[in-house]
Amino acid sequence: MAKVTVSLDAQLVVEVMALADVGNPQDAVELVVRDYVERGHRTEARTAAREEALRAVDVKPRDPEG
Known part of the structure; x- marks a missing residue:
């Protein structure tokens, strides 16, 4: 896999290291x-499932009233 080098603020990286409980910044x-x-993929999957459920409700014919 290709690698990318990014410069980040040192304080930000230290905070990430502390939150992730990891000793290596990389x-x-x-x-x-x-x-x-x-998280993005999970959100997309949940949104797609919800939209599919809504489509299934919209497709059902209505019962005649009264």
């Missing part, structure tokens, strides 16, 4: 980025 930032991407 690993800490990578964990945060991977978590962010995974």
Whole structure:
């Protein structure tokens, strides 16, 4: 996999390291980025499932009234 080098504020990286409980700055930032991407995928999956359920309700014909 290709690698990318990014410069970040040292205080931000130290905070990420503390929150992730990781001693290596590279690993800490990578964990945060991977978590962010995974959360995005989970949100997309939940949204798609909800939209599909709404479509299924809209497609059903209405019962005749009265």
